[in-house]
Amino acid sequence: MTRVDACHIFEAYKMNKNKIIEIKDISAGYNGETVIEDVSLEIFGNDFIGVIGPNGAGKTTLIKTILRLITPYKGEINYIFKAHKSEAPIGYLPQVNTIDHRFPITVRDVIMSGLLSRKKLIKRFTKEEKKKADILIKQMMIENIASKPIGELSGGQMQRVFLCRAIISDPELLILDEPNTYVDNKFESELYEILKKLNEKMAIIVVSHDIGTISSFVKTIACVNKKVHYHKSNIISQEQLDLYKCPIQLITHGHVPHTVLESHDN
Numbered sequence: 001m002t003r004v005d006a007c008h009i010f011e012a013y014k015m016n017k018n019k020i021i022e023i024k025d026i027s028a029g030y031n032g033e034t035v036i037e038d039v040s041l042e043i044f045g046n047d048f049i050g051v052i053g054p055n056g057a058g059k060t061t062l063i064k065t066i067l068r069l070i071t072p073y074k075g076e077i078n079y080i081f082k083a084h085k086s087e088a089p090i091g092y093l094p095q096v097n098t099i100d101h102r103f104p105i106t107v108r109d110v111i112m113s114g115l116l117s118r119k120k121l122i123k124r125f126t127k128e129e130k131k132k133a134d135i136l137i138k139q140m141m142i143e144n145i146a147s148k149p150i151g152e153l154s155g156g157q158m159q160r161v162f163l164c165r166a167i168i169s170d171p172e173l174l175i176l177d178e179p180n181t182y183v184d185n186k187f188e189s190e191l192y193e194i195l196k197k198l199n200e201k202m203a204i205i206v207v208s209h210d211i212g213t214i215s216s217f218v219k220t221i222a223c224v225n226k227k228v229h230y231h232k233s234n235i236i237s238q239e240q241l242d243l244y245k246c247p248i249q250l251i252t253h254g255h256v257p258h259t260v261l262e263s264h265d266n
Helices: 003-017 058-068 107-118 128-138 155-167 185-198 236-243
Strands: 019-030 031-045 048-052 074-079 090-093 174-178 203-205 220-225 227-231
Touching: 019 058, 019 185, 031 074, 031 203, 031 227, 048 058, 048 074, 058 174, 058 203, 074 090, 074 227, 090 155, 107 155, 107 174, 155 174, 220 236
Parallel strands: 048 203, 048 220, 090 174, 174 203
Antiparallel strands: 019 031, 019 074, 220 227
8 A cells, every 4th residue: 555545545534533632732841841842633533543752752741741641831632522521531551660569459449440530439339330340351361360469460460450440431542651561472462452443442542662563553653753743644754754853663574564764863
């Protein structure tokens, strides 16, 4: 498929999908220092976006801004979710190295906590909600650790648990920050197949350095290096990465369209 063909397919795809987030000219950062600037991006209902870029370029800042953990210095973000305001339209899978392993909570409790944003403080979990957690636990093959404290798990087990937590509320958007980090080999081979299936009912954003692995699953790519350069396909040329100063190496296998790049200056 040529890049022109991919773009035509992309435009036809957008015409038939609902917009869920509209980002308009935002700049954001920390303590008055700008990390990302003049970012505009539209996210649609069945998007599967791979976010790439060098370390310190603003990938996490962009994600935190979408999650409303950071307030932009300027610009605006419009959320056009179908879900009621009290629900959780965005699911988030953080990097496991950001989790406090000493926190005294079990695997099942972690998963169920993904429903807390839609419940009143005194409300108990329903039988249906508990059954839903049981289904996810079985699907992720973590029945044998469901009662264990979260601090006793391996990195791969924790990724399974926090993915369950992220999707138990049926979000309209799922955001994953470097999901390959600490994932065991078995789950890594299953993860993107799971995401591919989830993408049938929700939009997905994956932040990753390993664009070679995700290139056969994502539909479009956002290259972040202070600004955001959005590509309407999963194919990026060396000339584009040079222009955007985005030093990423692509390594793919099989029939996936790809380019292998030498490193270039930041």
